[in-house]
Amino acid sequence: MNLPLLKLVTEQFEVESSADLATVPERAARLLAEIADDGILGWENQPLDVFGTDIIIPLLRLNNGAISRWRAAVVE
Numbered sequence: 001m002n003l004p005l006l007k008l009v010t011e012q013f014e015v016e017s018s019a020d021l022a023t024v025p026e027r028a029a030r031l032l033a034e035i036a037d038d039g040i041l042g043w044e045n046q047p048l049d050v051f052g053t054d055i056i057i058p059l060l061r062l063n064n065g066a067i068s069r070w071r072a073a074v075v076e
Helices: 003-014 020-040 062-076
Strands: 041-048 053-062
Touching: 003 020, 003 062, 020 041, 020 062
Parallel strands: none
Antiparallel strands: 041 053
């Protein structure tokens, strides 16, 4: 767990009447999955010419708008 993720998890506790610290790992995993669902569009294979030989490399396609919104939520 990193500090930005921990911040988002603790913000969830602020709106609840009781905070159970035992749920932090589960909450963090759910948030991380939500961030990934929003921010990752999929993989794309792209050729790269290396001295006349094509090498196929996988590139992660990202939803930059969603990632920007998550980053903004952390710095608020």
